[in-house]
Amino acid sequence: MDEKHHGRITKEGIRLHESADFAGMHKAGQVAARILDEITEHVFPGQTTEEIDRIITEKVNAAGAKSATIGYRGYQHASCISVNHVVCHGIPSTKTLKPGDILNIDVTVIVDGWFGDTSRMYVAGELPRKAERLIQVTYDALMLGIEAVRPGNTFGDIGHAIQSYVESQRMSVVRDFCGHGLGRVFHAPPNVLHYGRPGHGPRLEEGMFFTIEPMVNLGRPETKILADDWTAVTRDKSLSAQFEHSVGVTTSGFEIFTLSPAGLFHPTYQQAQAR
Ligand code: MF3
Ligand code: CO
Ligand code: CO
Numbered sequence: 001m002d003e004k005h006h007g008r009i010t011k012e013g014i015r016l017h018e019s020a021d022f023a024g025m026h027k028a029g030q031v032a033a034r035i036l037d038e039i040t041e042h043v044f045p046g047q048t049t050e051e052i053d054r055i056i057t058e059k060v061n062a063a064g065a066k067s068a069t070i071g072y073r074g075y076q077h078a079s080c081i082s083v084n085h086v087v088c089h090g091i092p093s094t095k096t097l098k099p100g101d102i103l104n105i106d107v108t109v110i111v112d113g114w115f116g117d118t119s120r121m122y123v124a125g126e127l128p129r130k131a132e133r134l135i136q137v138t139y140d141a142l143m144l145g146i147e148a149v150r151p152g153n154t155f156g157d158i159g160h161a162i163q164s165y166v167e168s169q170r171m172s173v174v175r176d177f178c179g180h181g182l183g184r185v186f187h188a189p190p191n192v193l194h195y196g197r198p199g200h201g202p203r204l205e206e207g208m209f210f211t212i213e214p215m216v217n218l219g220r221p222e223t224k225i226l227a228d229d230w231t232a233v234t235r236d237k238s239l240s241a242q243f244e245h246s247v248g249v250t251t252s253g254f255e256i257f258t259l260s261p262a263g264l265f266h267p268t269y270q271q272a273q274a275r
Helices: 021-042 049-062 129-147 155-168 268-274
Strands: 079-083 086-088 102-111 114-123 179-181 188-192 209-212 215-217 223-225 232-234 240-242 245-249 254-256
Touching: 021 049, 021 102, 021 114, 021 245, 021 254, 049 079, 049 102, 086 102, 086 215, 086 240, 102 129, 102 240, 114 129, 114 240, 114 245, 129 155, 129 209, 129 215, 129 240, 129 245, 155 188, 188 209
Parallel strands: none
Antiparallel strands: 079 086, 079 102, 086 232, 102 114, 179 188, 179 209, 209 245, 215 240, 223 232, 245 254
16 A cells, blocks of 8 residues: 555556546646647648657647656657657657648646556648558457446457457557556556457556557558667558546446547548548
């Protein structure tokens, strides 16, 4: 029992938060989600990912929040921006976006000590047909995973829901990165795997807070890390997509802390149509 934070820790090391803690997570999650909403109009061909990150940094500060990623293990940016075959942890750079590029933007903020972590897909210009399918399957996989969140289910149920759907669509789930517990810390137990077997893994209990953030590839699941020690890419150079929500386990199911205030979580079709 941790005197300062109250709440219990399971034998797997997973913190069970108090019901009052949901409000803190909601507030942090909404700040992160709003920043992702507001960045939508800044994604277009010719734009640099460095400029997108600069605007995100500004918005984090304007919200009175703190970036969780600046200074995290030496990382120096307020976002990860992962373009096309970059799986995750893409570093913002001076490279410009090309028409038809798809990208994941991942933002984590700290508000009143609580962490809000979310990412979603964007497109520069028109969305290519193959990318559209990949993005839709990845989004649906995340939501199927979230629908498995309720007390009594296991983390294996979440992973299985994601994996079985993705593989039924002849795409692959990345194994090398996973979701994570969070709350007053960025990365806590458990590792939330996006593959698994029904009934396996720790049992879900009310008050657990964690992310689900499946990465899905059009080709094979293997990844490699580039020489910058951060950027993860698909080994076969196939396109990769990811969506991430921070969620909490409630009495009867789940609360999504990072729902888009503007309803833009999966905006790529509208974006494509608007141009
Ligand atoms: N936000 C990422 C996650 O979903 C972590 C980024 S860590 C960084 O867990 F240092 F690369 F920013
Ligand atoms: Co995360
Ligand atoms: Co994230």
